[in-house]
Amino acid sequence: MYRIYDCLTTQHDIVLVLVAVLLGLGGIHTAFNLYARACIGRLRQRIAWLFLTGVVTGSAIWATHFIAMLAYDPIVPVGYDPVLTAVSLVIAIAATSVGFAIASFRGPHPVLSRVVGGLVVGLGISAMHFTGMSAMSVPGVISWHMDIVIAAILLGAVFGMISLWLAGSARTTREMLWGKTNLTIAVATMHFSAMGALIITPDPTMRVPAQLISSEYLSVGVAVIVTILIAIGFITAMVDRQLRAHVSNRMRILGDSAIEALVLTQNGRVIETNESFLRLVNAKQDEVNDSEFLSHWLTEVPQAFRNGSISYVETSLRTRDQVDVPVEVIRREIPADDFSDNTVIFGLRDLRERHAAEKHIRFLAEHDSLTQLLNRTTFNDRITEAIIEADETGVPLTVMCLDLDHFKELNDSFGHIAGDHALRELGERLSKLNSDNITIARVGGDEFVILLHHQNGPDVALASANARAVAQDILDCIAIPIFINNNHRAKLSGSIGIAHYPSDGEDAEAILFHADLAMYRVKQSGGNDTVFYSSEMDEEYRFKRQLSSNLRQAMENDTLEVHYQPQCHADSHEIMAFEALLRWNDPQMGNIPPSRFIPVAEETGLINQVGEWVLRKACQEAASWRKPLGIGVNLSAVQLQDLELPNLVRRIVEQSGLEPKRLELEVTETALIHNPARSMKILSDIKKLGVRIAMDDFGTGYSSLATLQNFPVDRIKIDQSFIAKLIGNDQAVAIVRAVINLSHDLNLSVIAEGVETDDQARFLTDNDCNEVQGYKYGYPRPINEYWHVVHPNSNDQDIAADLAKSANRVSGSEAR
Structure with a gap:
């Protein structure tokens, strides 16, 4: 380690070292911009961009190497073989092109591809370095500390792998920063470690060939070549980025103008979304990009939707906060062209409002709008289901008909607004009595019906006792005075008729009718009471019906x-x-x-x-x-x-x-x-x-x-x-x-x-x-x-x- 430090501090021109590092940073920065572009698009475009990436990256690394070589003072005159110098440049370009191509491969194991690609780049740097060192000719004998050489090769390979592994597809600023930093470290550590391994033993008897390239010509050549290549790469990447940014910006404005959430994917991974989608999943753009859309955000879609057999589905969207949002999703495919792969556009619509509206509509269809209790239609469905259950279990069923006493007088005295207020208040009270065994509905005006399930077997006496207790609870609810205004409290009472199934009727219509007859008997007796149906009531009803017919x-x-x-x-x-x-x-x-x-x-x-x-x-x-x-x-x-x-x-x-x-x-x-x-x-x-x-x-x-x-x-x-x-x-x-x-x-x-x-x-x-x-x-x-x-x-x-x-x-x- 000391030898490497001594070589860097005493045998190198620090100014040229810094120039080499800056040149390498500029080239690597441009290279990763080109690599990011090479990771998208169709195969022909990717090959072109990968080649340009390799040229710029290899040239930058090669230039960094030779400028750092020029910064090295071996004490003896130095010349460079033109053929080997050119070969080292070719090696740098080829190795980086192949390495970046492997890293960009879209296979089932992207991490492995990136690690292998980074390894190729790292080994290519070592191959370029030692080939360039071989081009150096001095009046003396060149030897190496092999342990340092091996360490330098390993450092270059390791940092090369880390560089492309962390860089990923270079879609985000963070990924690009990690890639650039580690590739720069790979070049610097490999070069200066290898330079520390170099041993030159002067020998005046050895002659230097005359056709070698001098350090002055090499520095000019390196400067010209690298400047041209980096400029070409930088300008190309910048123009392409601006064009793509312009198109992307227009598309983003268009997408953000849509109420529905829009997601663009290539090869199943998210490449773009609009603001509506980000708001829907409560995430930022960089948290969404490059994620597997279907497996990460839509976890319950059918296979037919995944493979494109169907283009519409209603499912759940899993947000970043692990909340499931009901959505409808439509899928549209954009076929591949010369510039991009197959692109799938997913349009998503939040169904929470629609589901809430449908729930509200169902509630309105099933409930009375004034009291919020069940309405007549829903109650009829419930009693039909309850009768089927009673036939299967043998447990009796009870139906009560409730009518408010003197309710018309309340309307006449205080107006229908007060009457509606009283019904709302009673509806709120009665709804608190609703349970698994008690169902209360308003069937019109001041008339209510109650369905009572029993849990005590076929004993009608126990059912009657239970029904009487529930009826009394209802009468107690009604008896509480209702606020009308500051000077008046309305005190109502109710009349309740009770009938059991199957003892008092063989179907829903009969049981309701008989409970209604019992309720009218209460009304005739003054109200505020409970009466069970008896067969005498049916006889009286038939008599009144006959009387009415004969009177007509x-x-x-x-x-x-x-x-x-x-x-x-x-x-x-x-x-x-x-x-x-x-x-x-x-x-x-x-x-x-x-x-x-x-x-x-x-x-x-x-x-x-x-x-x-x-x-x-x-x-x-x-x-x-x-x-x-x-x-x-x-x-x-x-x-x-x-x-x-x-x-x-x-x-x-x-x-x-x-x-x-x-x-x-x-x-x-x-x-x-x-x-x-x-x-x-x-x-x-x-x-x-x-x-x-x-x-x-x-x-x-x-x-x-x-x-x-x-x-x-x-x-x-x-x-x-x-x-x-x-x-x-x-x-x-x-x-x-x-x-x-x-x-x-x-x-x-x-x-x-x-x-x-x-x-x-x-x-x-x-x-x-x-x-x-x-x-x-x-x-x-x-x-x-x-x-x-x-x-x-x-x-x-x-x-x-x-x-x-x-x-x-x-x-x-x-x-x-």
Whole structure:
């Protein structure tokens, strides 16, 4: 080691040594730029670039060697054999060309190719050096320290291998820096180690041939040759780089303008990407380049996509952070040409937003938009699947139907916005009860259904106990007050009907229907409770359905009847008006009281048709009377919500020819409060027609005084339940007396219903009740039985004429 150091410091011109090193660095820098270009492109272009790389690299190494030789002072005159000098240059060019060609070989073992290529370059440097040393001629004997020679050859070979191994394909600045540094070390260590091994023993007797090249001519030749070659290589590499950079920059701008991620690969390795891909994988360009695209980034693509049999696939992209991103990938191949190998372009689109949108669409399709609970369609699918499972396991299944009590009143009082808010709040509460065994859905309005799976085997008693516990949890959720505004909290309740499968129904439709029947039984009982289905409910339903069908036929066949009950003056007992009361004697079911068929008509929606039929019949009948008595007709709560009711009343009055002031429409307090604003408008419009309004069943509702104040009422009808208790009941006496006095104070007429005894009549007369109605004064009967009242002083001929006139009026009205 000391000999090498001594040789470098005492026998070399340091300035020329530095010149040699700088020249070598410049040449090696240019060489690796050319080598990077030689690693891409088609075979013919690669051969050309590899040859140019070898020429520049070999020339630079050869120049470095000979300038360093010129820096060496052997003390004796030195000459150089031209042939061997030229051979050393050829060796340098050939060895580096072959070495770089091997390193650039695209085989299954790229590292081995690079190591072998570096070994060839390193050994080529040694061969060039010792051939050039052999060209040196001096008046003396040249010998070598063989141990240093061997070490120099090994150093050159090792650093040569390391150089091309670390350089790789010279795609990045880092790779090129490692390659240049180690190749420079290989040249320097090999040369100066070998120079340290040189021993020159002067011998004046030895003659130096005259045709040798002098050191001065050699230095000029080296300078000219190397300058020209390095300049050619540098300019060529620079021009090529600029052209490729220009094209690459244009393509990058184009690629970065695309929303989709784009990746260009050659031989399966990434050579270029756009910014969208880098953002998608959260990586930098140098972390992506030269990676195996399919095996590194797309790990789950099918083989058919890998070999190009198919060009589209949906798969997962593995990001740098090891996150799988769903993507769709399209593959397009660019065939090889004279400038590049086969290039494959992959276009990738991030599917996360699409998957999220599809998930949201599926959620909307399966869930109710207001409450976020399952909707009817999804619930039907769930119950069908559950029934199949129940058939296989033998474990019963429970279905509950839930309806909120008085929810319509919440909407009417606070508006539909408040109602929607309440449903959202309830949906959030009920969703917390959802589990593997409990499925809750909203099927419309304020109606919900619950599907309950059991884990306790075929025991129906345990299933019922479990269902009751779940139902109570649901009722408790509903019972929590709901915030409406700063001044109001809505407190709701629910009615729940429960049915078991298979004991209460053989399919989904039957089980839901029976649970619904049980729920309606709860509603009829006041709500806020739970009822299990029983077969009696089915019988009642069938009865109501039959009743509804027969009622519809009775209307079509005009077999309904209107009976009339007198309303008399309390003192004179003179009949002042009649109340029209509907009666129905069905051929199959017999005499059916209004209390039985009117609720069914309201439930089935027939009440509007029935009410119109009664009103028209009563007005036509009353219009035919000689004596202009009043006629009272009851309106149901359903009719009172129909905005077309005033127009209907007007048409019937006009068509029948009845004076509007003779018609009195009777409404109940309960009917008025369902939608007070609408009821007020409807009654006000009817009042404008000249028709009178009576409040029926007064005192039995829960807003009596407010009703009298707000609604256009002409008369109060005291409910018969108070009249029946008049004798012997001080509270009833006080109530009736108070109602009569209140009516007088409000300038309203008052009539008492249900008067049956003399004592009741005497009390009402003594307390200034205007009019009375009840069995004491007349039963509801066909109008023919009161003919003498409505047609006073009529003989048989008059009666016949009146009957004919009445018939003509009825037929004419029906024709209209």
